[in-house]
Amino acid sequence: MKLGLERRKRISGLLFISPWLVGFAAFLVYPLIKSLYMSFREIQAVADLQMTFVGWDNYSKAILKDTQFIPFFYKAIQDAIVEIPLILVFSFFIATLLNQETVGRMFFRGAFFLPVLIGSGFVMQQLLGQGIGGLDAVKDPTEMMREGVANGLAVPEAIAMYLPNDLVKTLSDIMGRLTIIFWKTGIQILLFLAGLQGISDSLYESAKCDGATPWEMFWKITFPLMTPLLLLNGIFTLVDSFTDMRNNVMRYIQKVAFTDIEFGYAAALGWIYFVFVFLLIVLIFTLTRKSVFYAGDR
Template sequence: MSGRRVGLERKKMLAGYVYIAPWAIGFALFMCYPLIYSLWLSFHEVVGVGNFELESVGWDNFNKAFVLDTQFIPLFISVIQDAVINTPLILVFSLFIAILLNHNIRGRAFFRAAFFLPVLIGSGLAMQQLLYAGVGKDTLVNGIGVPDEVFLYMGPTFSQIVFDMLSRLTIIFWKTGVQILLFLAGLQGVSVSLYESARCDGATEWEMFWKITLPLMTPIILLNLVYTCVDSFTDINNRMMIYIKDTAFTNIQMGYASGMGWIYFMFIFILLILVFVSTRRLVVYTGEK
């Protein structure tokens, strides 16, 4: 019996390798060399744009980011604050919507498509060009559209609070499509017999959520947590990403931009490691022994 179990586990492991093989091959062919070259470039600076002549500067690019650049640290802290606030809100909202959509309600297919529609629209080139041109920017990026006359009666302080809240809601609505889809897949994988047995024992819906749904959803929660963090830090409208891009291609400081990029990358990498380590004992895998 144990030999059969080992064989099944090995087949699952091989299936996992097969699924990640296309990504691994693509990374080796198209991403590995640019990644290594950007690390090498972070210790140099471009002195000749025409022939791309480089000069070694050692750790100066990294020192410049922390000591001389007055914009890097404030932008870095601002991006971290936005991610810390938005990530739990997105996870809680997407799980709540997924639980509602998992029930047999009228128009369920329509609402599923409606919540996933921003992912399809926002990832398109046409939408990105419209945002760059300023079309709908106040609504899609800065907050839910509200007439200016409404803010005049609120006063500057209260208007700013309302505007920030609406901006946060816009981000949550715009960024939850993938998370809702993943939560729905996880909810549909939970056996109905578990809920039926709990109801026979007199458990309430609230108790079933905390004792059955939430523990079994912890792997999906971890997956969505990692995805949301990466998506937040690498979003095209992220001010840190825009600053690095402008430094490289507008100011032609590619070495310094590479240095900032690697500082940013290492922070995200360490953050994800801490997430995995801190949640290791909280995640429930039903397939484990």
């Protein structure tokens, strides 16, 4: 039987991505199903993973009885609310500067992307002032940052004495996060830069002929065309913030699983966390659906 051109293309495409599909099923789908199965059980023997069914007990324990999970959860949300807008604004600003014809532009592009290459593992632990300590010491990442490379970043006393205490606290908190923000913007800058370079120069030339100012061109041309990348970077930054191993919730789940050896309870904590992040992403897509401009849409 002869296959049509479209069917042959589909088969070729499926064959091309088949290694990824196998890896996706083996290393993501199966662990997810297994963790969901474990979240309703309690481990009895570690050697052969003997478990007993406990129903929703693990979930009720996480929400009603655990005195650490909810505070860590709330702190993770609080950190994300502060850091995500700062990361997006800073990376968009830097990408706009790096898109200009300036001396040393390639050097600065590499410099801002360098933290992506070295900003993990032992190097990042030392920069954050964490040492080589184990994950059993669940600490506040912001406090560790202030103890490490961000020491000294605070509102000067000469200025703080004239400002309200709440404002000083907010400014100090933002300044204490600056180093984290600098280290988390490499990929966002790269994506924004690619988007800016994809905007046709003819649009700006036509706007100049019509007498538009740079400010008007930004809001009428640049910003609308960058909204898809703003959404993409927003989702990426959100997921990166909630899954970072410096996140207290992630560290606590790992502690419960591999230090306390409570795999079932740790799985339940992970699923509560996953469902929250998933619903948050769905909410963002729903709220921004009409605000994102795609140039190919009619």
